Amino acid sequence: MQKPSIPKGTRDFSPEEMAKRNYIFNTIREVFHLYGYQQIETPAMENLSTLMGKYGEEGDKLLFKILNSGDCFSGIADEELPERNPVKFAVKACEKGLRYDLTVPFARYVVQHRNDITFPFKRYQIQPVWRADRPQKGRYREFFQCDADVVGSNSLLNEVELIQLMDEVYHRFGIRVCIKMNNRKILSGIAEILGEADKIVDITVAIDKLDKIGLENVNQELRAKGLTEEAITRLQPIITLAGTNEEKLEVLKQELGASQVACKGIEEMQYILTQTNLLGLRSTLELDLTLARGLNYYTGAIFEVKALDVQIGSITGGGRYDNLTGVFGMDGVSGVGISFGADRIFDVLNQLELYPADSLQTTQLMFVNFGAKEQEYLLPLLAQIRKAGIRTELYPEPAKMKKQMGYADTKKIPFVGLVGETEMNEGKINLKNMLTGEQNPVTLAELIALF
């Protein structure tokens, strides 16, 4: 018989991996709660009508579709079958699909429950999503997203608090990060000033290469993309933008003063920087004009977090959007949100070995099983130890010592209790520290006090 396996691009999570993932999610969750975010969950399956057309043509193809139970052929005419058209067939044979991200289900949730929600609505959601992408290193067909959004509030206070929140999360992880920030309105202003509204992406991509290829080559690239010499000249102070955030803002004010939308963006940025300055962030916060994520979607602040000590893509991202729910017929719901990349945070914590020791150990104390008599003696003792909140177990059978100690070892249990004839008579527990090998007889009260 063949060894069973799981679908490609999916993963099993072992106890150790789960302990690490729980550490990550619990840390983030705790900080979400500190800021008043509340959790919701939506079903794994959504109606395909909810999902289709929301992620572009390519996204539609990457949706996992669920074959209708019962007769999947019922909506299909005989003449259609010989066409063997999988796309057309799927639309009729599948009513449901698996969640592709958390944003569309959240938008659907807001519209569906609009009468029960008190706005501003601060929600977070930590759930898996599924994409029929080609699996590759670091890219899975099932992975977790971890999103927090405030909807129904235009206040920049939300941006300020989200920056604080990201700062707090990475402080707790012990990961040194740079929080990069941009504003879609400033990018729009640049394009407006240059008269090149459709070239924002080309411009940000080119500027981003300054360090690597130098100013001459950046200008060359802009020329190749069709920018006029006049535009390129006007763009020089922006390409070479440097210094502190305040210095950068000064240059932008000078260069983009003629654009109303740019001024609005600069003002927003100024406000956010001033407020966060008063809060004493531990991360660096950096104005970065090359940040161009979600340009079709974001309308104000854009965020991205980079780890300083590991080479890896952004580990958190987000921004402000204008119209979350318009696609479901409810206009005027703006909001701002961030998304933590759990898989990448997992990798960073692994690489830097930043998991706190106690996040990885489950059982704190194991008792060796010497036989029926000792077992009977120990059971009520264990009950008292557990009552004190100590995670403890008794090896379930009187196996060979080596086997029992091996079990404690692989399970990373830091203490082992040995209770034989002598200890039972003396009312003691012989406590072995698995790290140092040290062994000491202690009373129950001493043992409980120790943990």
Add this chain to the structure above:
Amino acid sequence: MQKPSIPKGTRDFSPEEMAKRNYIFNTIREVFHLYGYQQIETPAMENLSTLMGKYGEEGDKLLFKILNSGDCFSGIADEELPERNPVKFAVKACEKGLRYDLTVPFARYVVQHRNDITFPFKRYQIQPVWRADRPQKGRYREFFQCDADVVGSNSLLNEVELIQLMDEVYHRFGIRVCIKMNNRKILSGIAEILGEADKIVDITVAIDKLDKIGLENVNQELRAKGLTEEAITRLQPIITLAGTNEEKLEVLKQELGASQVACKGIEEMQYILTQTNLLGLRSTLELDLTLARGLNYYTGAIFEVKALDVQIGSITGGGRYDNLTGVFGMDGVSGVGISFGADRIFDVLNQLELYPADSLQTTQLMFVNFGAKEQEYLLPLLAQIRKAGIRTELYPEPAKMKKQMGYADTKKIPFVGLVGETEMNEGKINLKNMLTGEQNPVTLAELIALF
């Protein structure tokens, strides 16, 4: 535009429902950890070859199947299409299906990772499962299972500890329960003694009706099921079995002494009862021969938990099995496990109103937003309050007082802080208790001490 909706039989969980569910899962999880159980997770999608044939013919139909991405027709000949046979088609057009329970994926996990697992393996798993059942009250197409199993150990200590564990969980919930216990070996012994091996289910079903229909009618029903008069006569002491667990065991010993398998079952039961007696359970533990869940599957102890103060089916069940992984080609893995019914526990806690108040509140303290100046003053203050671990938020904009207080009300925030001109000058926070309406000026230190 039509209001969006979700597939029938699925649910959204609101912040309040999530708080309740998290309370349930966290309580169970904490107790699992106290007993040394470690969490694993498996993918939502399994290969259909892993799932098919494991749940009977009916189960195969209830599996949600995922249409192959790319060309779902590629494995299907032109001649097959006009047959329009959905079952045959699904087998070829779908490689993957959604998890139907946690047991088969766990068995698959054990076999796949056998070389990395240290046995005995105490694992728990809390994940959703999906079934294309007809949705009805209390039955969903997506629901959570919450399982704990020890595999690779035959020791009855595991049964004893699982009973202790269930007792602890329901004690923490404040739900009064009766833990019912049976043993498959005793049932087999009864059938052996009567010479009616295939009638165990009929017999247990009939005995179960004793209270409702009386002994005469029970015997009548057994006759109708084809039991001989001799068998029925021999069965009388067992049908009318009553008294304490010890008295019941005495009768069983007398009546079933001739069956070796029954004696083994009685001995197991005796051991488990003796050991748990020493541990002082808070729940009643009751030997109940009518317990016949999972008869195809369980080989030793069988458990079921009934809530005493609510009319509802069993809220936890489980038992010992002999051969978890045989179907995947790995023999000799026996184990014992239990499964908590999260949806029913949710209903019981709701009906008895047993949720602790602090499990339902997320934010502990909200500050009213009076405007830009106050906001700027409050931000660093909030940072300090959060540093003390208090979940606090500042309403994001200076909206009308009524709106802000309404927000605190619906979010069940117990305290509201008011800081205006006077309070800023005096360095105080005007703290309002939302339950009593009481309002008092406090310093930051006093406020932190209060929580």
